[in-house]
Amino acid sequence: MNRLLALFAFVVLAAFLYILASEIGETDLWIVTVFAAGLAAYDFITSSKNKS
16 A cells, blocks of 8 residues: 555656646756656655565
8 A cells, every 4th residue: 555655646746747847848957857756766666665
């Protein structure tokens, strides 16, 4: 359940960043958006691993 909620939060964040970057359209903002989404994806992957 936690993994599902984390995935939902990541999708919402990615959608928000995409809308923001596509409306403004600056290259620098796209770079920051991709970097921010990458950091969020890395955090999602590392924090949702099964801990044994």
